[in-house]
Amino acid sequence: MLVNDSLLNILLVDDEPFIRKGLAALIDWEAEGYRIAGEASNGRNALQLMVEEEYDLIISDIKMPEMDGIEFLSYVRNKKISNARFVFLSGYYDFQYAKTGMQYGCCDYILKPIQKDELLAALRRIMEECRREAGRNKDNKVYEKAYLDRNIMALIWGKYDDVNLSYVKQKLKLTDKVSYLHLEISLRDERFLVLSDEKRREEQRKLYHYAALLLKDRADHIIFDVTKSTECYDIGIIYSDYFAKDRNMSSKDWTVWLVMELTERIGYTIAACSGSKVDSIEAISDSYREASMMRFFRFSSKSxxxxxxxxxxxxxxxxxxxxxxxxxxxxxxxxxxxxxxxxxxxxxxxxxxxxxxxxxxxxxxxxxxxxxxxxxxxxxxxxxxxxxxxxxxxxxxxxxxxxxxxxxxxxxxxxxxxxxxxxxxxxxxNNTKGTINQIEAEIENNYAQNLSLKSLGEKYYINSAYLGQIFKKNYGCCFKDYLNNVRMRKAAETMLRTNKKIYEIAGDVGYKNIEYFINKFEDIYGMTPSRFRKRNLAR
Structure with missing residues (x-):
């Protein structure tokens, strides 16, 4: 069974195996918010386990060979190995000894033989303390992150002082080269566009949450809602080169990876643009402004x-x-x-x-x-x-x-x-008729090659955008559709004039993917290539 990440890890330490097994079977640990994550026969063995696993609660016998409970607890506290809470198991005759453990931070003790009700009461007290402490820690983290974000925003806007700069440098791991990365849920995604503003803001917070999960210990580099625009559902990231290097990627590949991961998790189209790299965090406002200009060029639905x-x-x-x-x-x-x-x-x-x-x-x-x-x-x-x-x-x-x-x-x-x-x-x-005739002949003779508006434009010295306009104006379709039509016409002619197999014909006219070729052929002729050949040869 999968264990919920919110469960607290328990380490049982007792030299009697039947005691450990009895404890494990005594209550439903998961129902109480715990899981037994390890067992040890004495303090020394327990220390070895603590190197590999982090524990929230340690339930330990007092009297054990090699290293008893008091020695174990004092060693953990003196060496600052763990902040885990300790509960001692003791007999009546060990009570004074158990009190010594309290001086080292033992939070409770349970008398042997262990009673279920007594164990549950101790566990529930500890759980309540853990929840209160987690709440305080969470509040502190929220406050610290909000304060960090305010300092980062001061740098992004170019309105900062030495206090802002010093705090950001202290909190973020930065390399010499940094840049600003803008990410937003695209308003061109109709599924997102139909949501209410409240729902959109919820999705924006999910975007922030998933980005934090992906960046892990670099989550402090993420800022929520940088643009502050009612029509932009964004986050910003202070990017450093080591983000990509740690994954053996280029900066571009890392950004593509991040966008794909976020898109898959959130279910909406994520748009991204990045400013140029700057020499230090002090100049991040320049990178931010470049990213802002990019956004208006590429993602402004209004324009x-x-x-x-x-x-x-x-x-x-x-x-x-x-x-x-x-x-x-x-x-x-x-x-x-x-x-x-x-x-x-x-x-x-x-x-x-x-x-x-x-x-x-x-x-x-x-x-x-x-x-x-x-x-x-x-x-x-x-x-x-x-x-x-x-x-x-x-x-x-x-x-x-x-x-x-x-x-x-x-x-x-x-x-x-x-x-x-x-x-x-x-x-x-406005004198392109002769050039268009040349390009038309070029396509007719070289249709199987990797032709594009760009390559034809470069060859015949004509702007590729304008060439695309001319195709639509002269032929009523875009260049890609025109080229597909020529290729399909050539394919159909070959089918009726030769005995070549369908996949050979597809390759001859410029298609490496046979399924794509068949789909395109059906779009134009309304039937598969095989049926087309049979129908026409049967006449």
């Missing part, structure tokens, strides 16, 4: 839902952003519009540094990012009113933080702006 109407009415959007960044943003947008690469780089560096300013609230960062996205979307909309605004907005958000090879968030931001500027240039040129 995603409002994208289309905002793009066609830029005057409405202007009111979102603070006056102190209006000029910088307008300068960047103008530089993008005229394709001035020098001014673009200068503007990006300035804006990025301004957004890391600790005096700017995180909500203001989000509003500025939303404004920039809407204005960029508006530039594309003015050049081609038929563009898919939702798809372009997704591209803008994903492009900033998509590549593993990119060095840092500022560099990613710069690359995104430069790529989007190229995209606008190609929209203006």
């Amino acid at each position: 995603e839902n409002d994208a289309a109407p905002m793009a066609s009415n830029n005057k409405t959007v202007k009111n979102l952003q603070p006056d102190y960044l209006r000029k910088e943003l307008e300068d960047l947008i103008h530089s993008i519009e005229i394709n001035d690469t020098v001014k673009i780089r200068t503007s990006v560096k300035l804006i990025y540094s301004r957004m890391l300013d600790p005096h700017i609230e995180s909500e203001a960062i989000g509003l500025n990012i939303q404004y920039l996205l809407y204005r960029l979307l508006g530039l594309a909309y003015e050049l081609d009113a038929n563009i898919n605004q939702d798809e372009i907005l997704h591209y803008m958000k994903d492009a900033v933080f998509s590549s593993d090879k990119i060095k840092g968030n500022e560099y990613k931001f710069m690359r995104f702006i430069e790529d989007y500027t190229d995209y606008l240039v190609q929209l203006r040129q």
Whole structure:
């Protein structure tokens, strides 16, 4: 039978085996909140057991060979081996001797022969004391954690003094490189979205609880509800490099592992983003602000839902952003519009540094990012009113933080702006018919290869996002579906013209997974490849 973790461990110590067995059988220990976790014949043997197991209560005879009960208790207390409570078993003639044990911290004694009622009374007194003490310890831990969180938050917000810094360094195990990791239950998960706010907050606390279980002795690195937003159900983690090293993982793999574990336990989609590593905990606010910017780029449901109407009415959007960044943003947008690469780089560096300013609230960062996205979307909309605004907005958000090879968030931001500027240039040129014909021929001839929008875009010097738009506009489907249709057409032709087996044909047209090939074939032709071949050859 599995034993509940809340049961208290008992060690029985007596040189008479029948006494130990009698004690074990006398009462229902689990019903009283205990379990017998070990037995020893004298104090010396008991000490050996205590090296391997932690005990909450030790029930020991007084008179035993090699090391008696009093010697055993005094040794445990003097050497500070354990804080376990002691109960002595004694005869009437041992009463004065048992009183000596009280001086060393024995909490009770039971006369032999042992009576069930007397044993139960002693166990219940001890259990009540343990519960009161556990309650006090829990209250102290809650208070200490709340105080630690306040000090960590002071560092995260960049508004700290030496007292905050000293306390955090004392309590957290930190390496030279640290970063801020943001985790939240995604509002894009419809199962979570339909919950009441009270239920959502309950799930947020579960997220914190499960993260603490996974981080174990590093749970103090977790902070609950950092953003303080009514529309964000988050926790934050002060990440140190040894988290991943202890599991023989890279930082990225560790984050992926954590997100997968939390998603499995809580049952809702968990979104994560991390700021860049900084040289010390004193600079954690920079990492936090980068993570905040990432969040607004990638997880802001508000910006995603409002994208289309905002793009066609830029005057409405202007009111979102603070006056102190209006000029910088307008300068960047103008530089993008005229394709001035020098001014673009200068503007990006300035804006990025301004957004890391600790005096700017995180909500203001989000509003500025939303404004920039809407204005960029508006530039594309003015050049081609038929563009898919939702798809372009997704591209803008994903492009900033998509590549593993990119060095840092500022560099990613710069690359995104430069790529989007190229995209606008190609929209203006609007002369892609000849290129599309070439790409169509490329797919027709090389359909079995690992083709992608990215590889084709690089080969024919066309922005991959814009190429995806062209496919939808010209063929009424996305690139992936177009490629699948070509492959299935080629597969169907091969089935009717050759005797090749189905799995061979699947490989010939570019599919390694035969089940995936069959499913895709059924989607298009409404039947399995085998049935398709039989039906058409029978005519």
